[in-house]
Amino acid sequence: MPTTQQLQDFTQQVRRDILRMVHAVNSGHPGGSLGCAEFITCLYQEVMDYTTDFTMDGKNEDLFFLSNGHISPVFYSVLAHSGFFPVSELATFRLLNSRLQGHPTTHENLPGVRIASGSLGQGMSVGIGAAEAKKLNNDDKIVYTLHGDGELQEGQNWEAIMYASAKKVDNLIATIDLNGKQIDGSTDEVLPMGSIKAKFEAFGWTVLDVEKGNDIDAILAGLSEAKSLLGKEKPVCILLHTEMGNGVDFMMHTHAWHGKAPSNDQLEDALNQNPETLGDY
Numbered sequence: 068m069p070t071t072q073q074l075q076d077f078t079q080q081v082r083r084d085i086l087r088m089v090h091a092v093n094s095g096h097p098g099g100s101l102g103c104a105e106f107i108t109c110l111y112q113e114v115m116d117y118t119t120d121f122t123m124d125g126k127n128e129d130l131f132f133l134s135n136g137h138i139s140p141v142f143y144s145v146l147a148h149s150g151f152f153p154v155s156e157l158a159t160f161r162l163l164n165s166r167l168q169g170h171p172t173t174h175e176n177l178p179g180v181r182i183a184s185g186s187l188g189q190g191m192s193v194g195i196g197a198a199e200a201k202k203l204n205n206d207d208k209i210v211y212t213l214h215g216d217g218e219l220q221e222g223q224n225w226e227a228i229m230y231a232s233a234k235k236v237d238n239l240i241a242t243i244d245l246n247g248k249q250i251d252g253s254t255d256e257v258l259p260m261g262s263i264k265a266k267f268e269a270f271g272w273t274v275l276d277v278e279k280g281n282d283i284d285a286i287l288a289g290l291s292e293a294k295s296l297l298g299k300e301k302p303v304c305i306l307l308h309t310e311m312g313n314g315v316d317f318m319m320h321t322h323a324w325h326g327k328a329p330s331n332d333q334l335e336d337a338l339n340q341n342p343e344t345l346g347d348y
Contacts, residue, residue: 069112074283077148078108080345082314083338084144087347088160090334095161095169098324099215100141102246102281102309107141109286110211111149114294119150121178129208130197132182134190135215135244136170137326143167146179148345157348188221190214191241195231195302198239209297212241217249220258225270232271235300240293242305245280248322267304280309315340 069077081104089095111117115129133142140160147154152166159165166175170185182193194212201208218224231239243263251257260266267274273296277289286307293303311325312318315337329337 071283074105074108074112076344077112078104078283079314079341080148080343080347081108081141081144082341083343083347084147084157085140086315086329086334086337086341088140088143088157089328090331091158092161093328095140095328096137096326097140097315097328098248098311098318098322098326099135099138099244099246101315101318102311102313103138103213103244103307104141104145104314105281105283106213106242106244106286106307106309107145109283109290111145113287114290115211116208119178121151123173123181125181125197126204127206127208129211130181130194131211131213132190132194132197133171133184133213134194135187135213135218136184136190138215139167139169139171142171142179146177147348149179151179152177154346154348187215187218188223191224191227191231194239194241195227195234195236198231198236198302199234201238202236207238209294210239212239214241214243215249216243216245216247216260216263217254217257219243219260219263220254225266228267228270228272231302236302237298237300239302240290240297240305241302242307244309245306246309246311248311248325250322250325252322264306271301272304273299273301274304274306276306276308278308280307281313 117128166177171180172183198210279285318324
């Protein structure tokens with residue numbers, strides 16, 4: 068079991084990977100990736116029960132579905148450092164014929180990726196389907212999903228959210244990256260959604276708030292509590308309050324880095340804020 072410091076070191080290396088991957092091709096989404104680095108690290112390094120002997124059916128193991136697929140850099144980095152594919156392959160991010168496309172795809176046969184998630188709003192439906200399949204197969208493992216808060220502006224989510232509670236899908240933990248920002252500005256400026264917590268509760272979900280969504284211990288405590296609430300005929304939602312661009316001072320507190328690559332000087336600055344811990348690719 069890794070210590071908090073080891074998880075922080077892992078996260079720091081993931082941040083370096085994100086920055087270098089996006090910079091190398093002058094393309095990608097660093098902001099949300101940096102904001103979710105701690106969370107996905109905790110999932111794969113501490114919380115989930117899985118094997119790197121990857122199969123698409125995922126029987127008898129916990130499953131994770133990344134719905135907001137544009138934050139692929141953080142997903143690829145964590146998968147690589149968790150043993151799904153060589154870390155050196157991160158250098159192929161967004162290149163022609165690479166398995167590491169800008170949005171995860173299944174036809175590339177990249178271990179760890181079970182759905183193509185370039186179009187927002189679909190991960191909730193997929194996660195619910197996988198959770199129901201586990202119930203039908205008498206598989207007691209858990210399905211985890213991650214969604215952007217701006218992504219919830221997509222209507223398909225709410226049909227799925229309504230369905231999950233109606234059908235008592237209680238082996239599912241859906242996490243919302245609640246950073247209040249999307250590509251065109253704040254979520255309140257683009258399309259205000261009111262209280263997301265009240266909405267999920269009105270749709271029959273159990274909802275937890277993790278106020279410190281970039282704090283390792285707070286994330287682990289939130290996930291532990293969420294797991295304790297499963298099996299009670301309600302799906303569980305975690306509202307993860309994160310900071311877009313976390314760990315790089317000039318990328319924080321703004322939506323500007325949602326889909327923008329750093330310059331050479333900015334990359335150097337950002338990497339200096341996150342010294343190497345596991346070894347660069």
